[in-house]
Amino acid sequence: MTVQCCKCKRVRANGKWRHVTGGLDEPVSHTYCPRCEERLRVEMFSSLASQCPLVGALKLDELLIRTASS
Ligand SMILES: [Zn+2]
DSSP: OEEEETTTOOEEETTEEEOOOSOOOSOEEEEOOHHHHHHHHHHHHHHHHTTSHHHHHHHHHHHHHHHHHO
16 A cells, blocks of 8 residues: 655655655555645644634744754
8 A cells, every 4th residue: 555645745665755756556545744744734723823813923933943943
């Protein structure tokens, strides 16, 4: 079973995410790679934060700093 990121289309092989050229023959299971998962979490948090601007802005800063340093 091939595991593919449904956002950036990279495929996981031997624990690493890499781009593939051409089609995939095997059955594909779609998920998010760690990078897109993190990005999605930030996006989700931003939309949540927009409903609660004061708390959200502070937390989002922390989240972005953590993401940038990892
Ligand atoms: Zn991805």
